[in-house]
Amino acid sequence: MIRFEKQAAKNPLLTGRGHKKDFKYHQKVVIELDSGCHVLPNKPSSTGYVNVWMDGKQYLAHRLFYISLVGEIPIGLQLDHLCRNRACVNVLHLEPTTARENTLRGVGPSAQLARKEYCLEGHPLSGENLELTKRGSRQCIACKGKYVGRAS
Numbered sequence: 448m449i450r451f452e453k454q455a456a457k458n459p460l461l462t463g464r465g466h467k468k469d470f471k472y473h474q475k476v477v478i479e480l481d482s483g484c485h486v487l488p489n490k491p492s493s494t495g496y497v498n499v500w501m502d503g504k505q506y507l508a509h510r511l512f513y514i515s516l517v518g519e520i521p522i523g524l525q526l527d528h529l530c531r532n533r534a535c536v537n538v539l540h541l542e543p544t545t546a547r548e549n550t551l552r553g554v555g556p557s558a559q560l561a562r563k564e565y566c567l568e569g570h571p572l573s574g575e576n577l578e579l580t581k582r583g584s585r586q587c588i589a590c591k592g593k594y595v596g597r598a599s
Contacts, residue, residue: 472499472508473515476536484535485512495533512536525549566590 476485487508489497497508513526516538520526524543528535531554535541544552551558563572566587570576578586 472511472536482530482532482535483537484530484532484540485537486532486534487536491534497534497536509533509536509541513538513541517541527552560584 472487475487477488478485487497487499489499489508491497498505499508499511500506501511509526509528510520513520521543523545525546526541527544527549528540529542530537530540532540551561563585566572566589568587568590570587570589572585572587576588578588578591580586
């Protein structure tokens with residue numbers, strides 16, 4: 448977390464004296480009419496994000512656009528692509544959020560498990576049938592009873 452806070456405190460769009468640098472990427476944006484996403488012609492990386500170069504350093508394009516047009520990204524937060532398009536730099540599609548919230552809004556395994564309403568046996572994962580484990584995951588109480596006393 449300390450490393451992230453140090454990175455967040457330094458704005459790559461400011462000179463040493465606090466003056467704004469010329470951010471040349473605005474004129475290169477292509478607007479996708481069907482989604483409203485703003486994308487750069489740069490090829491996305493293997494993770495789906497677009498990188499841009501400034502002063503010999505590589506940055507994530509969506510972060511620079513947000514800083515340039517909206518302002519600083521609050522320390523401890525990350526930008527969530529509400530459109531689910533990692534290549535998008537449209538600041539209206541970006542929202543500062545916690546890492547946890549960003550993950551749960553996604554489509555990965557963690558998000559899918561968090562949205563499950565029933566266990567594999569069809570029992571509801573809510574109310575009195577729900578228990579939180581020490582690790583913070585949800586457990587079906589009805590199914591837990593089936594495995595108590597079972598030999599390993």
